[in-house]
Amino acid sequence: MTQKNQVKKLFDRELIAKRLGKASIFQTAEGPDNFIADLMIADLKDRLSTITRTFEKALLLAPHPDFFAKDVHTAEGPVPFDHALTLPLEKAGEATVYDPNHLTLPCNDYDLIVSLADLQMLDDVPGFFAQAQRHLKPDGLCVVATLGGDSLTELRQAWLNADVAYSGGAYARVAPFIDIRDGGALLQRGGFALPVSDLEHHVVRYSHPIALMEELRRFGASNPLLERPKSFVTRSLLAKVVENYADQFTDEDGRCRATLDLLWLMGWTPHECQQKPMRPGSASKSLKDVLGDKSEKN
Template identity: 55%
Template structure:
């Protein structure tokens, strides 16, 4: 079954290519900071490691685990510099099938077939290899989404998709299981970012190449009156007493292991050695 086309990949590439030189991508910086903390907790040395994201040029060359420094191959699913891999995120033909670590930073924001993408990553891991994936969570930019909904209804009587859909934390673990990963774990990092004005947020999204990437997007450009209406609605929704506005950022971290016989497995139903009645007494039947 073919996955529906949600994202316009060519448009995403053009957005990234138009980014202002030197523009700080603080969202990726936050994710890479979180990544370093997570790697330091891993008591293993990785020999074959890959880190990938829409733009490979912003990814690090090395990471440090508890047991030593790991060198990364770097790959981009939209942009890459000479010497870096440039991948089709819907096909994902990686050069190796024996990585012991794959890190994905926000690739899930531009992939139409998320379960297929994760399954292909698993097939490129050796048994007991680790996947770490960062994704933008479902509550991200909820204020902007609501503000545009209000403005669209007011200006045209209808609603349009202007903010990309994001993964919900409740679905993240199930996606890993569906892709065949063992010991799946998902957790979330929440951040609140404040801006002087809603238009400052919109301008930053444009600078970062994160403008509307949807294939089914409005054909007409947003008018000045629509943007003004969205800004006013945004102030009503998320304005602070000092005049600044809040924006929600949610980063979901997903981790899973390629299956291996050495890994812990849940007990089969009915295989417990001690009955609950012995432990709980009369409470077991209450």
């Protein structure tokens, strides 16, 4: 018998948990805040508010309590979220923790599962969707928000140019993100119907590139890869990264910009009541009958 291929471990989730556990909130120029959590939660509320459905058993998974959403409503009423962490944070107290790489939940009849800000740090994304689908009842909804698209493309370019200049090669400095074109396929691969994926594009500005790097460290997104360079970053290399970033991505007012794309993925567990595409060849009229025969030239 041949064993199933083991999923390659890409992310150091112990390191991510250690970094996230150092602070319960993130510091911005305007004061203590977790603006990424604020963006995701506000967007989640907007998206669910348009759904004409009453959810009776809902679970929200997130790597940090800042992403726990309260006072969420659909068009039919409030969503009774249970909240659980996906990383064992020391400051989280007695919070329930589930491993999203090996998702084993207490129930298999949820009608809504939401994951915020964790998919970009998972080794087995298709496996997560497949496991989430098994914990949802028919016609249940899965909603995921993750960093994706061109997020942090400026930082990636600054590091790449600095590494090439200093060592002649490139190193894994910024984790890869899911492309929107792959979103629907991931949902379908996990067994979901009616998949929807879209991107919320944001440009965040900082007083200095180091301020961006510090915020990423507190967010747990500062190079969480297992195969990251093990040697310490020298002052000269870091100075070159900052120089590259400032030269290429600084606005006229002296603040540097960073791309932040929030990828949203939504899919429903299959149910007979859902709309289905027509079977090929089953149409009663052809397109020619509707539009007329355009084959003859005037």
